[in-house]
Amino acid sequence: MTASPPASPPVKKSNTMYYVHSIIGLLLIFGFGHLPPFGTVTPVGMQVMGIFAGMIYLWSFVSVLWPSLLGIIALGLSDYAPMRKVLLSAFGDVVPVLVFFAMVLFGAIQHHKVTNYISRWFLTRRMINGRPLIFSFIFLFTTYVLAALSANILPALLFMWAILYGVLQDVGYKKGDKYTTVMIIGTMFAAISGQAAKPFTGSALMMVGAYEKAAKQGLDYLPYMGFGVVMSVASLVLFVLMMRFFFRPDMSKIAGISIERFKQDKLPAMGLRQKILFASLFGYLALVLLPSILPKSLGFIALLNRMGPWGVVIVFVAVLCFLKAEDGQPVINFKEIAGRYIVWDVYFLVCMAMVISDALTNPATGIAPFLTETLRPILGGQSPFMFTIVIVATSVVITQFANNAVMGVLLMPIVYAFSLQNGANPAATATILAFALHIAILTPAASPYAAVLYGNKEWVDPGEIFRYGLIIVAMTIGLYLVLGYPVSQLFF
Numbered sequence: 001m002t003a004s005p006p007a008s009p010p011v012k013k014s015n016t017m018y019y020v021h022s023i024i025g026l027l028l029i030f031g032f033g034h035l036p037p038f039g040t041v042t043p044v045g046m047q048v049m050g051i052f053a054g055m056i057y058l059w060s061f062v063s064v065l066w067p068s069l070l071g072i073i074a075l076g077l078s079d080y081a082p083m084r085k086v087l088l089s090a091f092g093d094v095v096p097v098l099v100f101f102a103m104v105l106f107g108a109i110q111h112h113k114v115t116n117y118i119s120r121w122f123l124t125r126r127m128i129n130g131r132p133l134i135f136s137f138i139f140l141f142t143t144y145v146l147a148a149l150s151a152n153i154l155p156a157l158l159f160m161w162a163i164l165y166g167v168l169q170d171v172g173y174k175k176g177d178k179y180t181t182v183m184i185i186g187t188m189f190a191a192i193s194g195q196a197a198k199p200f201t202g203s204a205l206m207m208v209g210a211y212e213k214a215a216k217q218g219l220d221y222l223p224y225m226g227f228g229v230v231m232s233v234a235s236l237v238l239f240v241l242m243m244r245f246f247f248r249p250d251m252s253k254i255a256g257i258s259i260e261r262f263k264q265d266k267l268p269a270m271g272l273r274q275k276i277l278f279a280s281l282f283g284y285l286a287l288v289l290l291p292s293i294l295p296k297s298l299g300f301i302a303l304l305n306r307m308g309p310w311g312v313v314i315v316f317v318a319v320l321c322f323l324k325a326e327d328g329q330p331v332i333n334f335k336e337i338a339g340r341y342i343v344w345d346v347y348f349l350v351c352m353a354m355v356i357s358d359a360l361t362n363p364a365t366g367i368a369p370f371l372t373e374t375l376r377p378i379l380g381g382q383s384p385f386m387f388t389i390v391i392v393a394t395s396v397v398i399t400q401f402a403n404n405a406v407m408g409v410l411l412m413p414i415v416y417a418f419s420l421q422n423g424a425n426p427a428a429t430a431t432i433l434a435f436a437l438h439i440a441i442l443t444p445a446a447s448p449y450a451a452v453l454y455g456n457k458e459w460v461d462p463g464e465i466f467r468y469g470l471i472i473v474a475m476t477i478g479l480y481l482v483l484g485y486p487v488s489q490l491f492f
Helices: 004-034 043-061 065-077 083-091 094-111 114-123 132-148 153-171 178-195 202-215 221-247 272-293 299-322 334-341 344-361 367-379 384-399 404-422 426-437 448-455 462-491
Strands: none
Touching: 004 043, 004 065, 043 065, 043 344, 043 367, 043 404, 065 083, 065 344, 083 344, 094 114, 094 202, 094 272, 094 299, 094 334, 094 344, 114 132, 114 153, 114 272, 132 153, 132 178, 132 221, 153 178, 153 448, 178 202, 178 221, 178 448, 178 462, 202 344, 202 404, 202 426, 221 272, 221 426, 221 462, 272 299, 344 367, 344 404, 367 384, 367 404, 384 404, 384 426, 384 462, 404 426, 426 462, 448 462
């Protein structure tokens, strides 16, 4: 057979481009700072801009983990701050602490299959019987909920895709059928909507953290999450309506869908560990949101406010490591869960994002005044609504070609500054932007999960992803401008 020899050139080419991209990124990190300053940007600002530009390039074309570590070192070697201060800013910030322990808590919930019971409950509602459109919505909404309750949306996405594959095959759908294509992409769309739902994990936390650093105050979680629920449900309803009236796939094969399909494999009764984790899931969410609901002067609420979500999650992890389950082992085996569910790429990306966002807005760099003056003709002098239109539409388009989390970190200081100038509500605008930036599905560079979607070639063609994705992105921009703006004003 001659299959093996031809496989070598692509690998060699891939390695070559890996090193080419790496060299370009390194040149930006260590070389850009030697260029002459311009505008209000200082020599220190040139070094910081070079490090940030190199990070964006390497994150987009090479990798996440080692460039994040190298970026922290490069910043410590620059004239911005001593290495000790940079390391404390990167690893000592509360945002990476929250990311780390939230991954453990939500990872344990995934690991012990608590989410399986949640998905089964949604998929066994009688309203789906014989109603393919209702089934489609419930399926997508279930994906959204599982993603929102997960530390990392990839397991939730793959789990729901596996269920969908079985349904499609059972009723006779195959790759290339319009219903197959729309539901595969729709499941991804629902999952990334869920990714944005929690402002205390992953990319959403990075964006919120960048906003809080620029605003020098916290973003209230309750209105953020309330806005997210309204807009995500509206997005899924609109998606299903587009299936019915615009995409118009043949749903005749699934017209006889029944909950019996999902009841075939019975789940055992929840064990003690699963019950404790289930209660912990909603207990944690409640405690994080209580300071947004009740007066902060109350004793218990004042305590929660002092602890913050990072302190609360550490308490939950500590208690769950202390409590014993039915097998005599801790409810959370920290070593096992941390080893499997800490996504180190995300953790170190967050660490680097927090320290670089400080640097970008530091007066010593002169970067913030430069960006303000450069963007003033476009973003300045606008009404709050027009400003929101411009920033959201532009950002959603840009993030289809650059990592959404990175774009959020870059844009939040700009959003805050121009919101104040234009009389817009900074928290409302930042929240709209955070959710809109998560609709990153058009190209593999948009987000790590978009790359997973493009890699699912067994069920969907890349050309179909781009064609349908373009419509979905346009739909989302319109929805977030028409509905998102007034809804955000109600919540903030």
